[in-house]
Amino acid sequence: MTTLILWRHSRTAYNSEGRLQGGLDIPLGDAGHAQATAAGRVLLETHGQPARIVSSPLARAHHSARALSALTEGGVPVETDAAFSQRSYGIWEGLTWDEIERDWPDELAARRRGEDPAIEGWGKAAEVAARVGAGLRSLAGEDAPVVVVSHGSAIMLGLLDLIGQEPTSRILGHVPHASWSVVTQVESGAWHLEHYGLGAP
Amino acid sequence: MQVFLVRHGQTQWNVEGLLQGSSDIPLTELGLEQAEVAAAALSTRVGERPLIVASPLERALHTAHALGDRMGIEVHSDDRLRERAYGVWEGITPEEREQGWPDEVVQWKTHGDAPIPGFENHDLVLSRMVAGLEDWADRAEAEGRTLVAFAHGSCVRVGLHGLLDLPLEHRTIGNLGNAAWAQLTRRERGDWTLDRHHVTAATVAAA
Numbered sequence: 001m002t003t004l005i006l007w008r009h010s011r012t013a014y015n016s017e018g019r020l021q022g023g024l025d026i027p028l029g030d031a032g033h034a035q036a037t038a039a040g041r042v043l044l045e046t047h048g049q050p051a052r053i054v055s056s057p058l059a060r061a062h063h064s065a066r067a068l069s070a071l072t073e074g075g076v077p078v079e080t081d082a083a084f085s086q087r088s089y090g091i092w093e094g095l096t097w098d099e100i101e102r103d104w105p106d107e108l109a110a111r112r113r114g115e116d117p118a119i120e121g122w123g124k125a126a127e128v129a130a131r132v133g134a135g136l137r138s139l140a141g142e143d144a145p146v147v148v149v150s151h152g153s154a155i156m157l158g159l160l161d162l163i164g165q166e167p168t169s170r171i172l173g174h175v176p177h178a179s180w181s182v183v184t185q186v187e188s189g190a191w192h193l194e195h196y197g198l199g200a201p
Numbered sequence: 202m203q204v205f206l207v208r209h210g211q212t213q214w215n216v217e218g219l220l221q222g223s224s225d226i227p228l229t230e231l232g233l234e235q236a237e238v239a240a241a242a243l244s245t246r247v248g249e250r251p252l253i254v255a256s257p258l259e260r261a262l263h264t265a266h267a268l269g270d271r272m273g274i275e276v277h278s279d280d281r282l283r284e285r286a287y288g289v290w291e292g293i294t295p296e297e298r299e300q301g302w303p304d305e306v307v308q309w310k311t312h313g314d315a316p317i318p319g320f321e322n323h324d325l326v327l328s329r330m331v332a333g334l335e336d337w338a339d340r341a342e343a344e345g346r347t348l349v350a351f352a353h354g355s356c357v358r359v360g361l362h363g364l365l366d367l368p369l370e371h372r373t374i375g376n377l378g379n380a381a382w383a384q385l386t387r388r389e390r391g392d393w394t395l396d397r398h399h400v401t402a403a404t405v406a407a408a
Contacts, residue, residue: 039406046404163373171365173386173396178406181398184375194375196398197384201406 001187003145003194004136005047006155007180009056009064010035015177018096021060022089022123028063036067039178039199043068043147046198047182050076051144056084056151064178065149078149083135084158086151087128090121114168125157125167133161140185147180159183162191176200202342204334204385205247205349206357208377209260210235215379218295221353222287222321225258232260235380236267242402243268243382247349250274252341255351256282264380265351281333284353285326288319313369323359323369330360335390342387357383364393375399 010032014021028036044050049072055065057080065078092100100108107117116124132154139146150158152175160169162183175181179200183191210232214221228236247268255265257278269276290298299306302317309315314322334350341348352360354376359369361383367373377383377399384397 042404042406163367165367170392170394171367173394190372192372192375194399195404196395198397198400198404199406200397200400 002140002142002185003047004139004183004185005043005050005145005147005180006136006159006183007039007043007064007068007147007149008152008155008175008177009058009060009149010039010067011177012060014094018098019094020089020092020097020100021058022086022093023058024093025059027059032060033063033067035178036064037071039180040064040068040071042199043180044071047145049073049144050147051142052076052079052139052146053149054079054081054084054139054146055149056080056086056154057082058085058151061149061151065147068147068149081135083131083138084148084150084154087123087125087153087157088121089123090119092119092122114170128154129157129161129167132158136162136183145182155181159193159196163193172196202338202387203247203347204338204341204387205243205251205347205382206334206360206377206385207239207243207264207349207351207382208354208357208379209258209264209351210239211379212260214292219292220287220290221260222284222291223258224291226260228260228263232379233263233267236264237271238402239264239380239382240267240271242405243349244271246384246405247347250346251349252337252344252346253277253349253351254279254282254337256280256284256353256356258283258353261351261353265349268349268351279333279337281329282350282352283356285355285359286319286321288317288321290315290317290320313372326356326359327363327369330356331363334360334364338387339390361395361398365395366391 012026014026055061110117156172179197182195210228212226214226253269254277255261265276305315358376361374362369381399381401386394
C-alpha cells in the first residue's frame with residue numbers, strides 16, 4: 001500500500017507580505033527554515049522515516065525538503081521533480097492581493113469562485129491537476145511513506161485529481177504553510193485521503 | 202460557518218478490534234484522557250460558545266462532555282448521529298465474522314454494505330447524518346456559533362461523503378481515529394469544504 005505525504009513549503013518573506021509567488025523563485029528565510037524544521041519533526045514523529053523525499057525544484061520547497069532531510073536518520077536525499085512545481089500566476093506574480101483587487105477586480109472575483117481568471121500566463125487548474133496527479137501516481141510502490149514537498153495550489157489540485165474530482169471542486173480547503181496531507185493507494189488502485197491539513201493551526 | 206466532527210475516545214472494544222455499532226460501550230481510562238486532550242485543543246479553536254451535539258451513545262456523549270464541561274456549555278444529543286448498526290456482527294471478533302459470514306464479509310469489503318440481519322446500510326446512515334448535521338449547522342449559524350458534533354468512525358465517514366457529495370463506494374475519505382476530528386466550512390446547505398481531516402491535539406500547530 002503506497003502512502004504519500006504531501007507537504008507544503010514553509011512561509012517566505014513574499015508569503016508574509018501577501019505577495020503571489022507562482023513561478024517566482026523566492027527562497028526560505030530563517031523564519032521559514034525554522035518553521036520547516038519544527039513541522040518536519042512532527043511529521044517524522046507521526047509517520048516515521050520516509051522512503052524518499054521528492055521536491056518541487058523551486059527554492060522554497062527545496063529548502064523545506066532539505067530541512068526535513070536533515071532531520072531523518074542517515075539523511076534521506078532530496079530528489080526533485082518539476083511535476084510538483086507551483087502553478088503559474090502569470091502577470092499576477094509578485095503582486096499583493098490588494099494590488100490585484102484594485103487592478104483586476106473581475107478576474108479576482110472569478111478566481112475566488114474557483115475559476116481560472118482570464119489573465120496572461122495563468123496556469124490553468126485542469127493542467128496543474130493533471131500534471132501533479134501524474135507525478136503523484138508515478139511514486140506508487142514504496143514500502144515506507146514518500147514525502148512530496150510542493151505548493152498550496154499544486155497539492156490541492158493534485159489531490160483532487162487523485163480522488164477523481166474536478167479541478168474546480170471546492171471540497172478541499174486552503175493548504176496552510178508547512179502543513180501536510182496523507183493519501184494512500186489501495187489494491188484496487190483507488191486513493192484514500194487519510195489526513196488533510198496536519199501540522200496546521 | 203465552521204463545523205467540527207469529532208470521533209469519540211478509545212473504548213475497550215476498540216482495543217480488541219470488535220465492531221461496536223449500536224452497542225453502548227464506555228470509554229477506557231485512556232479514552233477519557235484522549236477526550237480531555239482533544240477538548241483542550243478544540244476549546245481554543247471553536248470560539249467562545251460552540252454549539253455542542255453528540256450521538257447519545259455514551260462513548261460519544263462522554264467525549265463531548267470533556268469539551269462541554271471544560272467550557273461550561275450544554276451538550277445536546279441527537280439520535281441521527283449514532284454509529285451505524287452492525288447487527289449480528291457487533292461484539293464478535295474479525296475471525297468469528299469471517300468464519301461465520303465469509304461471503305458477506307467479502308461484500309462488505311467491496312461495497313461497504315453487508316446483507317446481514319440488523320446491518321444499517323450506507324444510504325440510511327448517510328441520509329440521517331447529513332440531515333442531522335445540516336439541521337444543527339442551521340441552528341449554529343442562526344446563533345452565530347461554531348458547531349462541534351461528536352460521533353463515530355463509520356457514521357462520520359459516511360456523513361462526510363454525503364456532505365462533500367463524494368461516491369461512497371470508493372471510500373475516498375478515511376476514518377477518523379479515536380479523539381481525532383475533521384473541520385469543515387459550510388457556505389450554505391449542500392456547499393461544504395473540508396479544511397482539516399483526521400487531525401488530533403498532537404498534530405495541530407500552535408496558533
